[in-house]
Amino acid sequence: MxxxxxxxxxxxxxxxxxxxxxxxxxxxxxxxxxxxxxxxxxxxxxxxxxxxxxxxxxxxxxxxxxxxxxxxxxxxxRRYKSVCVQRYDEVVAAARTGEELSAGFAEAMAGTLVADARMHRLWYDLRSQSLFEPAFRDDVREIDAILEDMITRVVGRYAELVDGVPALPFTAAYACFDGLFQQALLRHLSGVEPAPARLHDDVERLLALVTN
Amino acid sequence: MxxxxxxxxxxxxxxxxxxxxxxxxxxxxxxxxxxxxxxxxxxxxxxxxxxxxxxxxxxxxxxxxxxxxxxxxxxxxRRYKSVCVQRYDEVVAAARTGEELSAGFAEAMAGTLVADARMHRLWYDLRSQSLFEPAFRDDVREIDAILEDMITRVVGRYAELVDGVPALPFTAAYACFDGLFQQALLRHLSGVEPAPARLHDDVERLLALVTN
DNA sequence: GACAATTCTTGACACTCGTCCAGAACTCCT
DNA sequence: AGGAGTTCTGGACGAGTGTCAAGAATTGTC
Known part of the structure; x- marks a missing residue:
């Protein structure tokens, strides 16, 4: 042996x-x-x-x-991360106009909110654990960085398409979208039904806001 | 007995x-x-x-x-909530101009980020727990509502002072500030030092953004 | 088919957990 | 001072935890 x-x-x-x-x-x-x-x-x-x-x-x-x-x-x-950032890049690549990108991005977020709700709540759970358990910190930060990159691509491309300029540092933009998503998840799991629709709206509004 | x-x-x-x-x-x-x-x-x-x-x-x-x-x-x-929303209202009441309010609010957030870091990480931990444990949900939602009200007062008053109009639903604005704060907490507890300063900047920028 | 390396099972270990309870200690009133 | 009501202690219980190791089962190789 x-x-x-x-x-x-x-x-x-x-x-x-x-x-x-x-x-x-x-x-x-x-x-x-x-x-x-x-x-x-x-x-x-x-x-x-x-x-x-x-x-x-x-x-x-x-x-x-x-x-x-x-x-x-x-x-x-670590494994989780490989699952979580796939849908979005297709949306970015496919969009020909700002509106298309905005709508596609908002729909992707609202979609994963209900489709992968349990996975997302695990993510927020583990991220909170990393606040106490240093052993998790590096991995959590790595995943956060990957998600931030994803948001960066979305916001950056949107700014290109609408001829705007990012009004917030990308890391702050990511934090905002993440906050939006987390609140939506909270509402969704509490059974408040319009959660996906509201997230959809808020995402579109925020996207327009962070690029002007 | x-x-x-x-x-x-x-x-x-x-x-x-x-x-x-x-x-x-x-x-x-x-x-x-x-x-x-x-x-x-x-x-x-x-x-x-x-x-x-x-x-x-x-x-x-x-x-x-x-x-x-x-x-x-x-x-x-429940007890936690009574501690967490006190500093801000004074800031709102004291501010005579938009700039004053913005600076005061940003400073208050950056201040509590380091002063009450452990309490804040508990809040995020418990909020994540509520995603799994329905017994916590009502209390968590109540605290979230209180925090949202606080943000609403800040953003609302700021809009008044600068003659702007809120560009996001208040609930979405709260989600954004919360996301900003959570990321800052993550960085702060990971020992990334400019965390408070960056939060300060981001908060001021976001506040200007959500009212126009 | 036999042998060796691997993969897997099973049961045990030393803890820790939430809960409960018998009774000690304390407080308060007359 | 005495007794009733209260607050508190400390130990016990059963269930559940992560970890480990001895050996059974499986696999691959000659």
Missing amino acids: SKRVGSVSLAEMTATVGRADKFEERRRELADAALQTLSELGYARTSLREIAQHTSFSHGVLHYYFRDKVELITYCV | SKRVGSVSLAEMTATVGRADKFEERRRELADAALQTLSELGYARTSLREIAQHTSFSHGVLHYYFRDKVELITYCV
Whole structure:
């Protein structure tokens, strides 16, 4: 029983690539189960046994693939980022006019608000955890940076299309859109129904505002 | 041993007012200790025993004054709100010009960002918890409403002073300022030093933007 | 098919948690 | 001073936690 060192064993280095990736593949599988559990229960109420119950494995495996709980959750946070910034860039690329971009962007936000509500609440939960747990900070900041870049592209492109100039630093613009989204999520999960529509409106208004 | 029913016993009803309030007074005392603990450790890591250690009492007493943990924390959240909206109204009342109001408001925000950082991170933590725990939702929404009102007064008064008209619904304006503040808190607790100064700038810019 | 390396299961460990309760300590009134 | 009502203590309970390790099951290789 030779324990793995790092994430690569001697056997893997000489074996085929597909074989070598099996370890990483299972890590992803387990992390996805963890993400599902986390998004249902939140960080404070999620246990390793609960995560394992969302898989076909027993709770012991988690410690075979992850050193401890923090590494697992950190891995999850990193993985999360790859899911979250996809829809928007298509919108940016497709838009030919400012109005198109504005409408498409607002619709994308309102759409993900209801479609991925549980994932988003997990994000806000983990970001809050990072205020207390330094171990999460770097990953959280990295994701925040990715989201900020996304907003930067949207706002920048919109400014181009309408011949305006950004009226706020991009980081501040991101903070505003994020605040809008978070309030909308709060309302949506509380059952206040016009949440998506209101978000749609507010996003369009704010986008027009931050470029003049 | 006659257990208290609700929060008023027979003895209290006939006793003096000071005597009657002793129960409530101790509740506040315990809740303050709980708030301190929560703001240090965060919701996920705060236990009743830990809270009791911040007081001169033993852990059993918490169940004498609060039915269970949820009631204690709910009480804490309610109590928190009374602390958080005081500085700003003075600023609004004192300002004679738009510039004065803008500068005062921005300074107040930057000030509380560093002075009450731990309390603010608790607020964001609890608000995130409410995304998972319906028991917290009403209180969280109430506090959010109070904060929104505060922003409304600031933005409204500023619009008056500069003869502008609000360019965003007040609820959206609140969401934006809140987003700004949350990002600043994240940076501040991560040790990025210009956090307060940047918040100050961004707040002034945003305030000018949402009234035109 | 046998051997070795891996992946996975199972049960145990040492804690910590919220909750409860018997009774000690205290307070207040007559 | 004594007794009733109150506040508080400290220990116990059962459930749940992260972690670990011994060994069973599986897989890949010759």
